Amino acid sequence: MIKIAIFGFGAVGQGVAEVLLKKREALRRLIGDFRVVAVTDSKGGIADEKGIDLSKALEIKRRRKHLPEGITTLDVINSLDFDVCIEVTVTNIENGEPGLTHIKECLKRGINVITSNKGPLVVAYRELADLAYRKDARLMFEATVGGAMPIIKLVRNDLAGNEIYAIKGILNGTCNYILSRMEKEKLTYDQILAEAKELGIAEADPTYDVEGIDAAAKLVIIANSLMGMDVKFEDVERVGITNITPEAFEVAMDKGYTIRLIAEVDKVEGILRVSPRLIPIQHPLAISGTLNAALIKTDLAGDVVVVGKGAGSKETASAIISDLIELYRCRA
Template sequence: MVAPLKVGLAGLGTVGGSVAQLLHRQESNAPESNVLGARCGRPVRLVAVSAKAESEMQALGIPGLRWVASPQALATDPEIDAFVELMGGEGDPAKSAIEAALSSGKPVVTANKALIARHGVALATLAERSGAALNFEAAVGGAIPVVKTLREGFAGNSFDRVYGILNGTCNYILSRMESEKLSFADCLREAQRLGYAEANPTFDVDGHDTAQKIAILASLAFGVQVDPDAVYVEGISSITPEDLAAAAELGYRIKLLGVAVRTESGIEQRVHPTMVRLDSPLAQVMGVTNAVTIDPAGFSPITLVGPGAGGAATASAVVADLADIARGARVRPFARPVADLAGSRRAPMQRHEGGYYIRLLAVDRPGTFATIARHLADEQISLESIVQRRRNGGPHGGDDPDGTQSPAPIILVTYATTEDAVRKALREIKNRGVIAGNPQVIRIEKN
């Protein structure tokens, strides 16, 4: 009989507990029902755990588990063959435990996107030196096998673009805002009540969670070093129900996207609210679901859709990584030698090219629209469509209560232009005093 792969697991939160139960269920099955063992050619057995308190292990109700107080001690335990880190956080104890495991030659599986985004290159270097595997499928997209798809499924392909919906909290909020005409603040409170958003949701709604994930995907797709600081980031808090309604009328839907794309000035990595066409696959993805579109050079894009978070979904990806280790499969963490990874730098957003949705509040005075049109023309910005909304006003047929005219919303959709041109034109328009407040600008992503 082939010896089992003996696993040590650090971290027994939602994901860690789900991994432990999944491994236990598989080994408890009759041999003909143990699909994991059958696919790996050997059993995969959880033998030791580490967590904040031993009571967490006891609560699992899994007999025969051994308690190890320190994650670092577990990582180098001679009685385990593979180390799984599910504690989270970009620093210690997760970082030092993974370093200890790799240094001792033990393969590592982690779902820790923050750690891989910040220290992935250094950890991959350590893995290369020791010959140990470093697997992190669960760090991006939950149950969606996007890491394996980029790293192995498309091993012979180059890529033009990788982009997608990588944060379920933001997708849930935007979906509810659109379907129920709710404000961002109201939807955020509901997401927190349902457990889809943290008590402090800024990491999600400001786009930083998505930035870490797209930085990892950019490294896999384009061979650049993982660096979340190279990602341009905007969040979703400025999006209004009016923007979502206008997008729908124009044939679009607004999503928070992470995008990595090859451009003449380098690999552009960005996170921001984006208008995608209603007939595109990403526009159909609602609620907490994630989706990633991979755009290989030479043929049509493919889109992977599935649950991006949660215990069962993430555990599925963790166990898939363990299965590779059990089978003896080892690939380079970022698909190529670390020495071959190019430096990563933030591509200047001023050079970004694409269409734009612009919402302005135009003041009611002669020459306002001519002023707007002149400054757009000065920057050679062509308009695909112009929509003028009715004024919001009181009992005077569009007037404010004091009898003055309130600003009228104007929505502009541009043909492809540059970020720099849009920003220059809007700066001049605002300086002329013909609009109230700040313009709303949302980029349009081509299909």
């Protein structure tokens, strides 16, 4: 019996809960029997070692906006017996908290961790990976980069044995939406940003996306976890998309290019940067809408390209569930 705790019950946490409910039978066939023993959010939580009623937790969250007070995530970690934590609290790339503490405390106890939270990995990837290794626990984080687009396990499993020279990707769907709409509609950045906000694709304060901060955080995770590097967020050379004009697309198009925000790590050339780049219109990275994509340059397999949905609660849940199955598949 696999006992699961979910820390963070926002869009992603709820998305995971829904998939666990909806796919319960299919998951049982893959990983064996499991139950959720705790769900917490920033205000409180529900916990029971015998298993909690997920649909009830979802209903409470929707009705009251938060879970019942009186229990914290650290209470759950300290007092409850469980095998795996799904850490999906809000990303904080300044100091990684509160996720960083949650993850450390779980790993220290030998509890496996699955997370979508970029903050702790950006701040302390090496430390967490070492801790997991020492405590014989596993740290899974497919959902931190590219949403539903497979990249972490793709490189670690399917491209295992390859040396990864470079990865270039579109890791922020909001920027890609804005740029591909500017390309198509020849409207200004501000006009398209307003449209993206209205559609819920951009946040009220879009800084995190449009200045390339989100993409840079993901790039740090990729560099450290897939390419054996040890880089910090501050090491990323970063230019956002706010200066890009509609004329830029016209001028670029005359030469057969479009413009996309590209996150690039290149071990050979010593490049670590997020910046708008000219992309030939036929290039596989010249994708439109909120999609993410990555071009992985390897020694044996050559170039590998993946494209997929980079955000959304269902898409992020897909990455988390795939981590869960990866952890426990052999038990079934």
